Amino acid sequence: MTTSYDSSSAVDVIDATVPLAPTQPTRMLRLQREKVVAATQGSYDAMFSSTVEGLSVAERLLVALHACGVSKAATLAAHYQDRLLAEGVDRELIAAVGSGVPVADARLRTVLAFTASLIERPIEGDKAAVQSLADAGLTTPAIVALGQLIAFLSYQVRVVAGLQALAAAEVSQ
């Protein structure tokens, strides 16, 4: 998971989803904050790392797909859908989560309900919601991982949206 990341040439997940071409002005602008670029990709890698226990990579990708659907972030949702397909996750399950249809599995249902609530109405977070995750079998480190993941997705959605607006302003000048 410690793949070295050369932000000057490599296209990261944000660049790919906005999308930003390698020499586009908005991408050159983005590279002026190189540490932010690297830590954003570093955070993404940490969120979906196979070394995180208690919440599988497939579960985390389903959380991401659901969060992007709820946030109406179409390009990011497509990214997570592609990753889920690459992981070999059941296509019907991906379609259900992508369109917000309730899933059969009780644990996943609890996790996705927590996701939607935290994305849309963060103020409603309470101790009972955290307890519902523990009751569904999540350990404390797994609950922290889930909270970080959903919160990171809120960040990622806004970075992509902001860069899309900057890129659109660039071409309309």
Next chain:
Amino acid sequence: MTLPIRIKGFTNEVLSWKPWLDPVDVAAATPAQLAALDEMSPQARTSPYFLVLAHQPEMLLQRSIAFNAIMFAPGGMPRAERELGATVESRVNGCVYCASVHAQRFEQLAKRNDVISQVFEEPASAGTTSREKAIVEFSIRLGAEPDKVSAEDVRMLKEVGLTELEILDLIHSVALFAWANRLMLNLGEPVFPPATAAS
């Protein structure tokens, strides 16, 4: 000493935060957990919030690097305005704890808190200059309706004099607090100082 601001449940007073999950015991922390805490700040080893996040050290480490790069990087948007973006996002999300911390940082940097009172009272109309109003409006929009942000919003910021790097810094700051607020609001709760506990 000036009187604290207390408006609609928000304040610029120093609050504490009580976690709903067991924090990592710093005496038993792994080297990776300690490195992640130290990357955040010299005080993180004694903060219940960061000790809860230390359950996932790599996530905390990367988030800490992102946080410090976004809020403290030289050049671009003045740091006080980044703190304003953070405070607006926290106000809109209802994160009383984050709003108090970043209201204090704005005041330390800008040497005034007039706009903070306005943000707490009614964010939609807050701002003491056309530039500040545009920053607040953009922060609300990106925070609450990221899918609606467009080239027109960028043009409005440019019209009041923001450079592209300043706009990028504002986007990062608001996005960062979309992240931070959700952790603060869902892994614990703010605790008011005893004298104001009844307010």
